[in-house]
Amino acid sequence: MQITLEDTGRRFNRDWIFKNISYTFTSGNSYAILGSNGSGKSTLLQILNGSLGPSKGKITYTLNGAVIPTEAIYEHLSLAAPYLELIEDFSLNEMIDFHFKFKPLLPNISKQDVIALLNLSTNANKLIKYFSSGMKQRLKLVLAFCSDTPILMLDEPTSNLDTQGIEWYRDLVQQFSAGRLTIVCSNQLHEYDFCQNQLNIADYKAQPVTQ
């Protein structure tokens, strides 16, 4: 799997959030998208996952040499992000069943393994709306990591997690990111220190006009 950005930029109204990004993301590698609050990390991730179009430039997806149209890329990716909601009226059991109707589970992983990874076997019938914010975040992460997709996208992966949860996230990375194209949006080192590649949004801000 390969995602290629060519001279890509995005603006909202008259404000350019970033400009002129030419970059290639390739399977088997992990990438950190870095920048301060409001710099444009989530905006870039949304362009990369096809939910937002670029204002200029081009994005291309290729899998085993074949081009994948942007509208079909969601089938090949898993995303965990603060703005992605779980279905609050579902129980944990129902949420897992629902999610894996759309995305295949990794080979050799069962629904029981997913619940065991969450350490929530006594809560299988509890409604998501009664989960704590940390439990919800763990669930979002497990659903993404355990889906059999070549692309894994994580936006602020340890938000609402305590110290133990952060270690648990880092174990998930070790167990489930090998061979995939992993992209993490973050400004916290413990979320992305495993990434071999870093892309800083500050490097793609519009340059001030010189006299």
Ligand SMILES: Nc1ncnc2c1ncn2[C@@H]1O[C@H](COP(=O)(O)OP(=O)(O)OP(=O)(O)O)[C@@H](O)[C@H]1O
């Ligand atoms: N739909 C929109 N309409 C107008 N402006 C937007 C829209 N979405 C994002 N923005 C603006 O784009 C900029 C980048 O936002 P973005 O959420 O991508 O930043 P971020 O780096 O992910 O921030 P954070 O670290 O706080 O999550 C912000 O100034 C934001 O207000």
